[in-house]
Amino acid sequence: GNGDYLIIVNFDHFQILRAIGKGSFGKVCIVQKRDTEKMYAMKYMNKQQCIERDEVRNVFRELEILQEIEHVFLVNLWYSFQDEEDMFMVVDLLLGGDLRYHLQQNVQFTEETVKLYICEMALALDYLRSQHIIHRDVKPDNILLDEQGHAHLTDFNIATIIRDGERATALAGTKPYMAPEIFHSFLNGGTGYSFEVDWWSLGIMAYELLRGWRPYDIHSNNPVESLVQLFSTVSVQYSSAWSKEIIALLRKLLTVNPEHRFSCLADVQASAYLSGVVWSDVCEKRVEPGFVPNKGRLHCDPTFELEEMILESRPLHKKKKRLAKNKSRDNSKDSSQSENDYLQECLEAIQQDFVIFNREKLKKSQEQTSESMSPPETTDEAETEAESETSNLNMCSSVCSSAGSS
Numbered sequence: 001g002n003g004d005y006l007i008i009v010n011f012d013h014f015q016i017l018r019a020i021g022k023g024s025f026g027k028v029c030i031v032q033k034r035d036t037e038k039m040y041a042m043k044y045m046n047k048q049q050c051i052e053r054d055e056v057r058n059v060f061r062e063l064e065i066l067q068e069i070e071h072v073f074l075v076n077l078w079y080s081f082q083d084e085e086d087m088f089m090v091v092d093l094l095l096g097g098d099l100r101y102h103l104q105q106n107v108q109f110t111e112e113t114v115k116l117y118i119c120e121m122a123l124a125l126d127y128l129r130s131q132h133i134i135h136r137d138v139k140p141d142n143i144l145l146d147e148q149g150h151a152h153l154t155d156f157n158i159a160t161i162i163r164d165g166e167r168a169t170a171l172a173g174t175k176p177y178m179a180p181e182i183f184h185s186f187l188n189g190g191t192g193y194s195f196e197v198d199w200w201s202l203g204i205m206a207y208e209l210l211r212g213w214r215p216y217d218i219h220s221n222n223p224v225e226s227l228v229q230l231f232s233t234v235s236v237q238y239s240s241a242w243s244k245e246i247i248a249l250l251r252k253l254l255t256v257n258p259e260h261r262f263s264c265l266a267d268v269q270a271s272a273y274l275s276g277v278v279w280s281d282v283c284e285k286r287v288e289p290g291f292v293p294n295k296g297r298l299h300c301d302p303t304f305e306l307e308e309m310i311l312e313s314r315p316l317h318k319k320k321k322r323l324a325k326n327k328s329r330d331n332s333k334d335s336s337q338s339e340n341d342y343l344q345e346c347l348e349a350i351q352q353d354f355v356i357f358n359r360e361k362l363k364k365s366q367e368q369t370s371e372s373m374s375p376p377e378t379t380d381e382a383e384t385e386a387e388s389e390t391s392n393l394n395m396c397s398s399v400c401s402s403a404g405s406s
Contacts, residue, residue, distance in 0.1 A: 008081065008356060009079045009090075010081050011319065014042060014090070015032045036360075043088070044088045047087060051343060056346070059087060060354075062156045062157050066091075067080075069133070071128075073124040075094060077089055077091050077357060078092070078358075082354045087350070091154075092152070094144040096146050096148075097144070097145060097293055098142070099151075099205075113209075113289060114209050116289055118206055119274065119287075122269075123282065125198050128195075129195045129264065132161050133159055133160070134159060134198060136168075136197065137155055137157065137177070139176075139204075148289060167193060169192040171183070175219065177200075179193065181193040182197055200253065200254065204254070216234060216236070218230070238250065249262070
């Protein structure tokens with residue numbers, strides 16, 4: 001009933017099944033929500049560490065973005081909450097591993113497989129563009145596969161929101177995947193950059209998946225000056241084994257001038273390479289991936305779990321005891337002034353500003369409002385408002401149907 005809405009989801013509503021790794025957000029484990037028995041990944045980050053590493057703003061930014069978006073080819077946020085020690089994000093559970101892991105396992109990705117990744121990521125990027133978001137970190141490490149092998153983009157840690165005609169200027173991203181105009185704008189000022197940068201990264205990633213190495217030999221320690229030089233002198237070598245259609249598409253994604261680069265869904269849909277794609281099927285995950293991750297193997301580092309159980313000074317499975325102990329300690333003595341006032345201030349600020357989110361609740365209330373709206377009497381205005389609320393997930397299919405077969 002309506003009383004559900006008073007319940008704020010918290011740590012106790014989840015059963016921890018296993019620790020699976022460390023991500024940009026902190027640590028990750030598999031959890032099951034006790035009431036619905038649904039499985040999720042739970043990312044958690046220690047607040048004090050977060051303050052020390054100056055990462056609070058990034059976490060808040062990521063949460064702010066994730067609360068506003070939902071798409072079939074993204075890793076979506078379901079719940080966010082906090083306790084005294086940690087901030088938590090509960091997201092879609094994807095058990096197929098990330099594409100970096102599979103590259104390191106020397107998986108040979110076929111053209112067919114990469115073609116589907118390009119389609120799925122083009123839909124995700126097109127959706128992000130409609131929401132005014134530049135991801136800025138598209139790379140194999142941030143593409144997670146589900147158990148069937150479909151691709152999902154994750155990690156909005158350095159994403160940015162740009163409104164009408166604004167442009168981004170920060171030097172942000174992972175160097176080997178960053179578009180030339182990012183370096184250019186950093187060195188020479190100028191007009192900055194926009195959504196096109198994500199499509200460049202998609203091109204670099206597609207090339208790397210097909211070939212096993214990247215088209216430009218760039219490393220994180222390369223100075224920016226040398227990179228700007230590199231793009232104007234080095235020309236990309238394409239494998240003679242690839243179809244000329246995929247080479248043509250990669251050339252359009254890896255066009256140095258962003259004005260001439262393919263950088264929206266319509267662009268790639270018009271390419272010869274993707275002419276046979278049934279986009280409505282891609283949207284519905286009806287196209288079978290060429291690469292299916294090994295079932296029954298968790299694609300992650302097994303040593304992490306041991307560390308979490310044995311070496312971690314604040315293990316998750318002992319949290320309840322610890323928090324209770326802290327409470328009684330706080331009540332018993334007035335904590336000494338020297339106990340870092342700055343830290344306390346920051347912790348209080350996080351406690352106050354952290355946004356609590358619950359997608360399950362959001363969906364329920366949307367269903368209730370749409371049920372209570374009897375279609376005949378609604379004005380157009382009310383209709384579009386309710387639609388825009390629920391159409392996020394359908395964004396994909398509406399894009400597809402409007403694109404037709406092009």
